[in-house]
Amino acid sequence: MRVAIVDESAARASVIHEGLAGLEDCEVSVITERRGLVARIAALKPDIVLMDLGNPSRDVLEEYFAVSRVLARPIAMFVDDSDEESIGASIDAGVSAYVVDGFAPHRIRAILDLAVRRFNAFARLQADLDDARGKLAERESVDAAKRILMKSRGLSEPDAYAALRKTAMDQGRKIAEIAQAVVTAHGLMGGN
Amino acid sequence: MAREFAIGFLPLVDAALPILAHEHGFAAQEGLALRLVRDVSWATVLDRLLYGHTDAAHLVAPLAIATTLGRGRPAQPLAVPFVLGLNGNAVTLRADLAARIAPDGALADPMAAGAALKAVVEQELGAGRRLRFAVVHRHSSHNYMLRYWLAACGIAPDSDVEITVVPPPFSADALEAGEVDGICVGEPWNSVAVERGAGRIVLATAQIWRRGVEKVLAMRQATLDTRREETEALIRALTQAARHFADPMMARENATILSRSAYLDGRADLIERAITDRLRLAQGTPPVHFPDFMFQYREAANFPWVSQAQWLYTQMVRWEGGAVDMVDAQAAGRVFRPDVYRAALLGTGEPLPGASSKVEGSLARLTSVGAQQGAMTMADNRFFDGRSFDPHEIAGYLASLE
Numbered sequence: 264m265r266v267a268i269v270d271e272s273a274a275r276a277s278v279i280h281e282g283l284a285g286l287e288d289c290e291v292s293v294i295t296e297r298r299g300l301v302a303r304i305a306a307l308k309p310d311i312v313l314m315d316l317g318n319p320s321r322d323v324l325e326e327y328f329a330v331s332r333v334l335a336r337p338i339a340m341f342v343d344d345s346d347e348e349s350i351g352a353s354i355d356a357g358v359s360a361y362v363v364d365g366f367a368p369h370r371i372r373a374i375l376d377l378a379v380r381r382f383n384a385f386a387r388l389q390a391d392l393d394d395a396r397g398k399l400a401e402r403e404s405v406d407a408a409k410r411i412l413m414k415s416r417g418l419s420e421p422d423a424y425a426a427l428r429k430t431a432m433d434q435g436r437k438i439a440e441i442a443q444a445v446v447t448a449h450g451l452m453g454g455n
Numbered sequence: 456m457a458r459e460f461a462i463g464f465l466p467l468v469d470a471a472l473p474i475l476a477h478e479h480g481f482a483a484q485e486g487l488a489l490r491l492v493r494d495v496s497w498a499t500v501l502d503r504l505l506y507g508h509t510d511a512a513h514l515v516a517p518l519a520i521a522t523t524l525g526r527g528r529p530a531q532p533l534a535v536p537f538v539l540g541l542n543g544n545a546v547t548l549r550a551d552l553a554a555r556i557a558p559d560g561a562l563a564d565p566m567a568a569g570a571a572l573k574a575v576v577e578q579e580l581g582a583g584r585r586l587r588f589a590v591v592h593r594h595s596s597h598n599y600m601l602r603y604w605l606a607a608c609g610i611a612p613d614s615d616v617e618i619t620v621v622p623p624p625f626s627a628d629a630l631e632a633g634e635v636d637g638i639c640v641g642e643p644w645n646s647v648a649v650e651r652g653a654g655r656i657v658l659a660t661a662q663i664w665r666r667g668v669e670k671v672l673a674m675r676q677a678t679l680d681t682r683r684e685e686t687e688a689l690i691r692a693l694t695q696a697a698r699h700f701a702d703p704m705m706a707r708e709n710a711t712i713l714s715r716s717a718y719l720d721g722r723a724d725l726i727e728r729a730i731t732d733r734l735r736l737a738q739g740t741p742p743v744h745f746p747d748f749m750f751q752y753r754e755a756a757n758f759p760w761v762s763q764a765q766w767l768y769t770q771m772v773r774w775e776g777g778a779v780d781m782v783d784a785q786a787a788g789r790v791f792r793p794d795v796y797r798a799a800l801l802g803t804g805e806p807l808p809g810a811s812s813k814v815e816g817s818l819a820r821l822t823s824v825g826a827q828q829g830a831m832t833m834a835d836n837r838f839f840d841g842r843s844f845d846p847h848e849i850a851g852y853l854a855s856l857e
Contacts, residue, residue, distance in 0.1 A: 297625075319622045321498035322592050326620035329527055329593060354506040359498070 266374060267309035269294045271318060275385045279313065282381035283374065301327045311371065312361040313378050321359065328361060349375050356382040401439035408442035411449045458685050461490045462672075463500040464513035466719040467623065468642040468729045469540045469670045471709065472696040472751065473513060478712050481695035485688035493717065496622060497592050504673065505531055510682070511689070513539060514673040517594040517767045520787045526771065527594070532676040535764070536795035537690050538757045539670040540697075542661040543729065543749035544597050545645040546604075548637040549630060550737070552586075553655035562736065562745055563657045565839040569608025576615050589621035589635040596669050599770040600660040601639040606856070607840040612774070630654045641669075642729035642749075643721050650725065655737040659748050664816065666750065666836035668763040671791075679795065687799035694757060694805055701752035706730045747834075754833045755806055759791035762812040762846040769844070769853050779850045788812075788846070797827065806831045816843035 266289060270276040276293045283291050294303050300320050304312065304327065314321060349372050353360055356379040362371050405427065412423035427445070431438045460482070464470040476482045477489040492509050494500045497518060504512040505522075519533045548556070556571035557563035579586055590598040602612040612618055621629045626638040627648035638648065639660070648654045660667060672693065679686055699705055710727035713719050719726060728734050732748040735741070750756050768787035772779055793811040800807060806829030816838040824831045837843075844852050 316499045316502065317495060319495040319624065321496035322622055323620050325498050325527070326593055351506050354502050354508070359502060 264288060264311070264370065265290045265292070265307060265309045267292050267294060267304060267307050267312045269300065269304075269312060269314040269318060269320070269324070271295055271297065272315070275315065275382070278385045278388075279378055279381040282377050282384075286374065286377070289374070300324065305331070310363050311374060313374075314359050314361070315382075316354065316357045316359055324361070352376075353379050353382075355379075357386070358382050401442075404439060404446055405442040408445040411445055411454065415449075415454075458486060459488045459490055460511060460685065460689055461492055461509040462511045462513065463492045463494060463503050463509040465495070465497065465500060465623070466493060466721070467513075467644075467670075468713065468719070468726055469543050469749065469751075470513045470718070471700050471713055471730075472539050472693045473511075473672070474713060474718050475699055475709060476689075476692040476696035479696065479699060481692040481699075482689070484695075485692045487685065487688055487692060491717070495624070497595075504533075504675065510678055511672055511674045511686075513670055515592055515595040515597075516668050516671045516764075517596060517599065517771060518592065519671055519673040520764060520767050520790050521594040521771065523790050524768075524771075524783050524786060526775065533673045533790060534676045534679045534792050534795075535671040535673055535759050535790050536679065536686055536792045536799070537672040537693055538668055538759050538763075539672055539693075539751070541669055541750040541756050542659065542664075542667050542747070543669055544600065544639060544641045544660040545656045545734070545748075546601065546637060546639050546658040546660070547630065547645045547648050547654040547656045549633075550652075550655050552636055553657050553737075557655070557657040560736070560740060561743060562659060562662065565604055565658055565662050566608070568657060569604060569610070572605075573609050576610050580615060585615065585617045586637070587617045587619060587635045589619055589626055589629055589638045589640070591623050591626075591640055592620060594771070596660070596667060596767075597639040597641070599767065599774070600663045600667060602774055603770070604658070604663045604839070627651055627653050643719065643725040646725040646728055646734065647721075649735055649738055652738045656734055657736075659734075659745055661745070661748055661750070662839060664836075664838050665747070665834075666754075666756075666815075668760075668767065671759070679792070683795070686795060690796060690799035691803065694800065694803075697752040697757055700730065703731065755808055755831065757796070758808060759793050759796055760811065760813060760815075761788040761791050761793065762815050762844065764788050764791040765812075765846045765849060766815050766844050769849060769856075773853060773856060779853055781849075784849050801828065805829065812846050814843050814845045 266283060268276050268279050273295045276295055280291050280293050283289055292307050297320055353375055358378055360375055408427055409420060409423040412418050412426055427438050427441050431441045462473045482489045500512050503509045519535050521527055522531055523533050555575055556568045576586055590601055605612045623640050623644045626640045626644050629635045630638055630648050631653035645656050649656060700709055706727055710723045710730055713726050714721055714723035729749055732746055733742040733744050736743055765784055765788045768784050797807055807827040808831050809825030809827050816836055818833055818836045821832055821834050824833055
């Protein structure tokens with residue numbers, strides 16, 4: 264069975280690829296390029312195409328499926344009344360699936376479930392990464408604000424930090440917010 | 456407590472009404488909180504609607520009908536209680552092709568340009584080439600308008616030329632790279648192509664059909680049934696937004712709002728051109744005023760005419776093949792819900808037409824028409840080839856087009 268993963272995010276495509284690699288007699292191809300997409304799909308003749316919902320080429324691919332008789336049978340959006348739940352879960356996860364009409368439903372479900380799990384896992388990884396980046400940025404602005412206070416008011420590092428913390432507590436805001444305000448104000452006043 | 460409505464949209468100028476209903480507080484006045492969900496393909500806008508990520512969507516009108524009839528995927532009934540606008544698309548050609556079929560500095564005459572294009576098409580065919588045109592979706596008014604124009608000028612859209620699907624944001628690229636010879640797309644994408652010197656605007660779709668239905672507000676029929684009262688509130692909010700959009704004094708402000716990164720993420724000056732019906736046809740030339748290029752409010756433009764849905768059905772049959780099925784024709788007509796529109800606006804100052812269906816393309820001049828509420832006049836609504844569509848004669852109309 265041939266599966267094509269179409270995703271402009273190479274990182275996410277590889278996470279899904281990895282997830283499907285363990286399946287028996289499953290040949291997985293990844294397409295991340297927008298150009299030549301239809302030609303690649305035509306050459307691969309996949310049984311299943313998985314594509315992220317944010318992919319701008321979805322309408323192009325659907326048009327190809329609509330006009331194409333290259334595949335043994337036309338590919339259809341994977342919606343069958345009995346599969347509503349699976350497809351709903353895949354849309355929630357952010358992946359659309361196109362399947363050759365009449366392909367064994369239990370095999371589709373297994374692949375789709377795996378793909379959904381990998382999509383969700385990738386989304387969590389992304390959220391963790393964004394969170395870590397946010398924390399790093401916060402720490403950087405606190406460090407910058409401390410340096411400004413140490414220089415302009417002659418404070419020691421602990422005192423500079425204490426001043427930020429006290430202001431934050433008095434105003435009911437986060438230290439990072441106060442620090443950012445100090446950095447912004449310093450910039451406005453011509454500091455660097 | 457405001458009731459939330461999530462509305463999906465593509466970044467196009469005609470997504471304006473839900474965006475402005477939110478930004479100007481018209482939705483809030485009706486007790487609604489709109490959440491706008493931006494996507495980059497009609498397929499995803501539709502999936503989010505069908506699987507409940509959104510409650511309503513900005514959608515190409517034929518796609519709402521195709522989805523209800525189960526063309527391309529298992530049938531799921533959609534309902535259209537409000538039309539988001541008429542026309543607003545254009546045909547942009549590669550500069551050298553444009554020079555062969557259209558006069559400089561003005562929009563072309565559709566009949567004359569079509570005849571000139573036919574000569575080019577035949578010449579190309581003789582040399583073993585077919586011109587390629589891009590549309591945004593097979594179930595789009597762009598596809599139907601382009602095909603209507605070509606066919607009426609003696610060019611067979613499926614054999615004399617090639618029509619392919621290109622997403623709007625890539626249409627200027629495709630034209631520039633020579634992948635296609637022309638595009639039929641909504642704004643701001645024609646203007647983007649012009650600004651990049653990738654092509655010249657030769658026709659507005661409003662020249663092909665003066666009052667052609669374009670984007671609609673689509674909902675799952677089940678959502679409309681369970682949230683009927685809120686849907687009516689939404690229709691009132693969208694009507695306020697439509698009036699605001701059509702006010703020339705507000706064009707700049709509205710263009711600026713639409714240009715924001717959460718919405719169209721584009722140039723406000725290009726968006727303003729579309730809103731004010733003043734398009735720059737070629738790079739470095741002064742804008743040309745073409746009245747009613749976009750038509751979002753007057754003459755009850757937002758009224759979902761059953762006859763418009765059925766005209767779209769005729770084009771679906773015309774280009775996808777198969778015989779006219781009167782059950783499908785009726786089902787297509789029922790996608791448009793004038794009853795909901797009327798209920799929402801009854802007792803407001805908005806005019807409501809007396810009929811829910813009309814002979815499309817039958818008016819040549821400003822005409823007074825029967826109204827359920829207020830006074831209704833309608834202007835020229837002709838097709839460029841002079842045909843009209845009587846929804847009681849669907850099979851006869853289709854036969855006459857062959």
